[in-house]
Amino acid sequence: LAKTTQPISMDSYEGQEVNITCSHNNIATNDYITWYQQFPSQGPRFIIQGYKTKVTNEVASLFIPADRKSSTLSLPRVSLSDTAVYYCLVGLAYSGAGSYQLTFGKGTKLSVIP
Amino acid sequence: NAGVMQNPRHLVRRRGQEARLRCSPMKGHSHVYWYRQLPEEGLKFMVYLQKENIIDESGMPKERFSAEFPKEGPSILRIQQVVRGDSAAYFCASSPPRTAPHTDTQYFGPGTRLTVL
Numbered sequence: 001l002a003k004t005t006q007p008i009s010m011d012s013y014e015g016q017e018v019n020i021t022c023s024h025n026n027i028a029t030n031d032y033i034t035w036y037q038q039f040p041s042q043g044p045r046f047i048i049q050g051y052k053t054k055v056t057n058e059v060a061s062l063f064i065p066a067d068r069k070s071s072t073l074s075l076p077r078v079s080l081s082d083t084a085v086y087y088c089l090v091g092l093a094y095s096g097a098g099s100y101q102l103t104f105g106k107g108t109k110l111s112v113i114p
Numbered sequence: 115n116a117g118v119m120q121n122p123r124h125l126v127r128r129r130g131q132e133a134r135l136r137c138s139p140m141k142g143h144s145h146v147y148w149y150r151q152l153p154e155e156g157l158k159f160m161v162y163l164q165k166e167n168i169i170d171e172s173g174m175p176k177e178r179f180s181a182e183f184p185k186e187g188p189s190i191l192r193i194q195q196v197v198r199g200d201s202a203a204y205f206c207a208s209s210p211p212r213t214a215p216h217t218d219t220q221y222f223g224p225g226t227r228l229t230v231l
Contacts, residue, residue: 041224041227043222044157044205044222046221049219101147101170104149
């Protein structure tokens, strides 16, 4: 399973665009890149998933360069309610016992400042 | 369409008691996962179940922990003889029958926060 590295924390002012970069040098050919968001005292929530180039939905954009060794989650015009922990996940860990699991690191704690 | 439901949201137990956590997956989802999260940490996989079957329990502690997903009713994570180290947030996730495991999207419940006194 590819290891991911992302900043521990980031601060941003309201209304700014926030870019969170995740490194995954050992990404495998079949791995997808998925981002989850977790608010305090809540379960993680799926934000976006991609394989290559750019993916955009109503919440965020995901930029993946050609070598796929990193990815950038872009949140346009953040608000206070975007304060959360953002997790970058690459692939699914196959346990060898019949299942695929999500493997979460410590994520990036985004604090949006008024 | 209701999301993943978990109850109770908060559970307090004294050392040695049993804790029973419930999870109702989203409608149409037949796969259930349980994860545990310690403070300031990411989620750690515990067990994966389908209806009436435990598919993978490689993340479960060897003793005191068990899980089930009966034909009718919610999935249950049971912790016997709780200890202080069991204090954590326990999250359940569900997903539909899988066709492409590498793109699996799991939908999480709000979690149960277990406190062991």
